[in-house]
Amino acid sequence: MKFDFKLATVAAGFLGYVFAQSAERKIAIIGAGAAGSAAAYFLNQLATEAGVNVNVTLFEKTNHIGGRSITINAFDDPAQPFEQGASIFVPINYVLYESMNAFGLTPRDPDVGSDPVMGIWDGNSFVFTINENHPEWWTNLKILLRYGPTAPQKAKDLVTATIGRFLQMYTPQFFPFESLTERAEQLNLTAVTGVTGQHFLAANGVGTLYANELIQSLARVNYASNLPNMHGLCAMGSVAAQGAIAVQGGNWQIFDEMAQRSDAHIQLDTAVTAIDKDSSGTKFEIQTTSGSTPGTPSTYPTSFDNVIIANPFQFSGISVGEDVFSTTLETIDYVQLHVTIFTSTKKFKPSFFNLPSWISAPGAVLTTLAKTDTPTSGPDGVGKPGFWSLTTLGKATNPQTNQQENVYKIFSPEAVTPSFLSDLLGGTVPSTFTGGSSPISWYKATVFHSYPKTSPRTTFQDPIVGEGVYYTSGIEAFLSTMETSALMGKNVARLIVDDILAAGSGSGSKMVKSRESDSERDSQGVWWEKQSVLN
Structure with missing residues (x-):
């Protein structure tokens, strides 16, 4: 019974x-x-x-x-908050989603105001780009031509099956649990956590190119790690972002409520x-x-x-x-993640990404390893790109000029230098980052022990x-x-x-x-x- x-x-x-x-x-x-x-x-x-x-x-x-889970205020203006970390959640995150609704908090689309073009960069070139303003059929065709007909579907099926197992932890039959190890064993999730993301994807027929480029770039922005260095459940969690939302004004409000x-x-x-x-x-x-x-x-x-x-x-x-x-x-060994958020009227300089001057650089840049890299190349395995991700969060109004500026966020294993930002923006960034003729008008850098290294x-x-x-x-x-x-x-x-x-x-x-x-x-x-x- x-x-x-x-x-x-x-x-x-x-x-x-x-x-x-x-x-x-x-x-x-x-x-x-x-x-x-x-x-x-x-x-x-x-x-x-x-x-x-x-x-x-x-x-x-x-x-x-x-x-x-914390917001940062552009130009120190509470009316212009941006997520410093923990940016999104999804409807199958039942605790967060149901709490947000119960507390009457307002959801928002986290992509509103961000750049529609996303590129995956390996430190040499963009191996793949997507423009969200293009028709879906065009994006699907690009994926098909680069990665073949089976890898995307196999990856989608694998994520669905794995997350399906995880979601049983919410049900009366499996909740609560006195032992996380026993619960993971009962749900056969140790078969996923016990191997690397690279091995788990390969064993389930997901093509190497699709894994190393698209899935690995998502793993890097989510966990600052490469697929050979992280377990399979974190790799699957990195991809499971369908229907992503955020709370207007900051996700921290869920926990404050x-x-x-x-x-x-x-x-x-x-x-x-x-x-x-x-x-x-x-x-x-x-x-x-x-x-x-x-x-x-x-x-x-x-x-x-x-x-x-x-x-x-x-x-x-x-x-x-x-x-x-x-x-x-x-x-547990935690990742030390440098989060740098700044504003500028400038866009990314094409030459930084080895692009000709007449081609605009993507406003969202995820990264993967170059062909010459290994999973441990560079600080913490970041490889030739030198950073995990570089994204455009939206626009903020500079109170001194009343002009809107781009708000950028960088995830990196080391502190971002003025030299790096000068090359990225095409202007001279001083040691103070702002002031004078700097292309950066507002700047904030923080270091987090963000999440464990999930071997x-x-x-x-x-x-x-x-x-x-x-x-x-x-x-x-x-x-x-x-x-x-x-x-x-x-x-x-x-x-x-x-x-x-x-x-x-x-x-x-x-x-x-x-x-x-x-x-x-x-x-x-x-x-x-x-x-x-x-x-």
Whole structure:
């Protein structure tokens, strides 16, 4: 008999209310990015539905909610925001898409205002270009003539099948999960993460030229890596951008709304420095510092029953007591991505791309390896192009001239130099980048630890890392997106509420075990259901 998850939730919620309505579960969430904000939001939502009492405190060391999802204001004008990273999501990103609609946020087409011509450059020449203003039949013909009749369709089918498997993680049969490794094995996704993107595509009949040019250029702009250096699931995720949208004013607003609607005690500019058990050994004490120039850490006045660490632990600077973790938190090698955004009245100089002066350069430039490159050529494998991507985001009005200028964004493994920009724009860019006769009127450069280097692997950090302690960033080595981080936040929220209900009813982990066994029985039905959604 199929396990009725909704009925079980109602029944368990009633039991939780009867046995534990007076007990308050105090929960600390460290980090208000996608995962932490989602955890707070869904803890409030799920606890309310189940009739249990949670008291959540959300700690964020910066003054910004949304983590790596952040906008930057051209000319420092809040009326002219542009995405600094995490630019898009798609309708099958259910947590983000449904939250955007629930919060009444306005979606926008991320391509509006951008340049319609996209080229794939290998450091020598453009191997392929697409103009979105051209008829679709013309674009399809160009793809057919360069890549043949089978590679594009095989790649599309492979993406559909792989993402279909991943989407089962949202269904009652497979959600929530206590072990990401076990869930990936059950869905046969370790067969995808265990090999390189290059191997996965080749093994499924996707032509080498199509993989090395079109798919690899998308992998590089999404994960700053080449197909031989990343696992197959990230490669497939790079291509799955059909129907891409963004939120008007910035995607970070989804997470800000989550945090504000969670009823959590939001502590901005508050860095957690230490976690330890209290004298009773049953609750957690947290040390914090506050402000831009923090002083000596102090003990936060509340002790907590649960702690959710919702940021990469290796960058947190948090010390932990010896009884906090029951497992070692893996240190993952993250990509260091330089994001450079600037404005200029100039367009890209054709000669920079070895084009004759009468041919305009594409306004969106993705890159791939040159024939003489290897997957490790240049810093972090960027190869002869020297950068991962160069895109035109749109237009912004210069307040000094009241003229519209182009807004450009560069992803690169190293800091962009004035010499590089001088060659790109055809004018002299000074060491200050702006000022004087510089072709650049406004400039902003930032460095992110943007996402893990996703080499092939079949095991992942599980979300439960100690008794009462949860960790969300393990999912980033599996698939690093705003959506998957939010999904893991929702997952740990569900695990905690289930734990509260089980404790109140005295049923231990029986509810979780029942759900696990049911997922094995119903996996095939969910697979076909999700395939129909994707098609």
